[in-house]
Amino acid sequence: MGGFFKLLKGGSQSSLTAAIVNFIISGLKGGAFVLTGNVAMFAEMMHSLGDAANQFFVFIGSALSKKSPTDRFPFGFGRLVNLVCLGAVIIVAILSYETVKEGIHHIMQPGHGAMSTRNLLINLGVLGLGVILEVGVLYKAGKEVLQETNNNYKGLAPLTSAFVHSKNAKPATKLVFMEDTVATVGGILAIIAILIAQFTPFNIAEGIASVIIGLMMFYVVYKIFMENAAGVLGEHAxxxxxxxxxxxxxxxxxxxxxxxxxxxxxxxxxxxxxxxxxxxxxxxxxxxxxxxxxxxxxxxxxxxxxxxxxxxxxxxxxxxxxxxxxxxxxxxxxxxxxxxx
The missing domain is CATH 3.30.70.1350 (Cation efflux protein, cytoplasmic domain)
Known part of the structure; x- marks a missing residue:
């Protein structure tokens, strides 16, 4: 058991941090959805929950991949992190589908328009807090991207130049960086959609935002699946x-x-x-x-x-x-x- 916990210390810290933060955020968004019934909040709840589960599995996989070779597995466990990432994206794919489906349902059958001031403040407050926390996780992941690629990671570089170098980062770090980029953009998009639906007759804005968030999640699924499938097979560099x-x-x-x-x-x-x-x-x-x-x-x-x-x-x-x-x-x-x- 002691060896297992020692392995966990070598896991991707950005994945662990992101998993904890996203579990907290998904709980807040879930509570807000129950109180307000807002479809954009539902999309964001599903997004955060998928990210949290995904990132937790990636943390475990990145830790176990560092296990020393054995007689049965003489070449080590390096590809295990790719296998875990492939399994984790299945969760995100399912949640992406649910998010898009819920968004389409809202577009076909829009709600009653403006919500109460209380519900508006709850939604905006939770989404705003979520964006702030996601930016913090994104900054940490961006910093790890730049560290792993031997680039300067001071100032705002983790939020700017990290996008250029993320393709050369470790699989676990790259996944966290991509997911939290989408999560941050999705949170901002949800806030905009709620404000549009609140103050204009365009009631389907939240449904459209939900569909866009779901499609962004599908993009992450595609990118991570293709890269880690190649890693499992063994690709040249x-x-x-x-x-x-x-x-x-x-x-x-x-x-x-x-x-x-x-x-x-x-x-x-x-x-x-x-x-x-x-x-x-x-x-x-x-x-x-x-x-x-x-x-x-x-x-x-x-x-x-x-x-x-x-x-x-x-x-x-x-x-x-x-x-x-x-x-x-x-x-x-x-x-x-x-x-x-």
Whole structure:
């Protein structure tokens, strides 16, 4: 049991924080829906509840994925986080459907228009508080995105530049960031819809908002499903392959790369390479080259395992870019490579 709790400490903290916050928000929105019967509030309640359940499962999955390899599973549990994400999006998909259905029902049969001042204040108060809390979670997730991608995370950067770098973040962090982006936008949209329905004859505004929120949730389902399905199957990481090839060619003794692939398993990257060397090198020199290159590659983001094999140069260029055409600056100089701790 102690080992299980130790694993939980290594889970995605942004997922855990988001799950707790969204459970609280869903309870507040559920209470407001019971008191007011507002359809936009129902959509937001379902959205927050789906996010909370999703993020909790992702937290558990991200923690268990760090479990050490066993005799039965010698390659570890890295892909477990992808499996959990795939299961979690099923919950969001069901709630998305219910949200869209309820919105369409309200559009077809709109309510009575303006609500009482008491109900208006309840809805706006709960939604406003929800948006504030969601922005806090979004900021934390954005900060983790920038930390994981080795970018500056000060000031408003987690709410601005994190969108550009989120595609390179860990699966769990990316999911939380995407879900809370939609949750924040959905909360603001619900507030606008309630105000429109309250002060104009456009009574179907809340139903339209509910449909839009549901469709945004479906978009998250699609993105997360496609990315994690690829992770479960085991996908290659082309950007890291380019970076690793540059690192390999940065050594003057590397003349060609016969084979190179970077396999992505969950949050981890595994590097396999076969390279060609000059004939005259001693075994000690080859071992030194292997150690130097392995250390540099392991410092790249998410890389956990490196296997480099050496062969004599056969004089036939197999890699698309020749070593003589590469920029031979060592990693870390002039910003070509960044070391990730």
């Amino acid at each position: 082309p950007e890291m392959e380019i970076r690793v090839s540059q690192i390999l060619f940065s050594n003057e003794h590397i003349k060609d790369i016969q084979r190179l692939f970077v396999l992505k398993e969950g949050e981890d990257l595994h590097v396999e390479a076969t390279v060609e060397l000059n004939h005259h090198l001693t075994l000690k020199e080859v071992d030194d080259i292997r150690e130097q290159l392995t250390d540099i590659i392991l410092q790249q983001h998410h890389v956990t395992d490196v296997n480099i094999e050496f062969k004599d140069n056969d004089g036939v260029q197999a890699w698309p870019e020749r070593a003589d055409d590469m920029d031979h600056r060592m990693p870390g100089q002039n910003g070509i490579f960044k070391h990730h701790n």
